Amino acid sequence: MRRFYDAVYVNNLKNMRSILLSLALFISAVAAAQVPSVTVENSKGESVETTSLLEAGTPMIISFWSTSCKPCIRELDAVYDALPDWKEEADFRVVAVSTDDSRLLSKAKSFAEGRGWGEDFVLLFDKNQDFMRAMNVSVVPHVFVVDAKGKIIYSHTSYVPGNELELFEAIRKSLK
DSSP states (O other): OHHHHHHHHHHHHHHHHHHHHHHHHHHHHHHTOBOOOOEEEETTSOEEEGGGGGGGOOOEEEEEEOTTOHHHHHHHHHHHHHHHHHHHHOOOEEEEEEOOOGGGHHHHHHHHHHTTHHHHEEEEEOTTOHHHHHTTOOSSSEEEEEOTTSBEEEEEESOOTTHHHHHHHHHHHHTO
16 A cells, blocks of 8 residues: 555656646746837837837836727826836836727827827837737736846736836836
């Protein structure tokens, strides 16, 4: 009977080892997540490679939004309102990525410009949702903080007033 229990114990250890190894690989893959290379459109209608955002060498907030998403708009407005104070403490950029499709592209552009976001944000338009898919975004708002090397260091979905403070805290930590 003892051999049976020893065999079960060894088998459980092997299973546990496999689970832990899989978990470690998953965590390292998530921790090493980078901004993928995808072509999107800027507010002038020009094609832009998303990896070109990394050329400035500064951290950034990347926010996926749509014109029909009220929480997205509230969050981007909150970031826009806080941006002058934040910019006094840290050098970073905000990239607002519209996920509206090609039928709503002109509406999204005029909407973003009308709110003043074009003054302080990098506006990108992902009309085919290629960047959205590459970043594994399934719902908006979905926001990422990316360090100066392009590594994703923070993300959240949905919006509750005050979440914008978490974004800035992640930016500050990335600069230390």
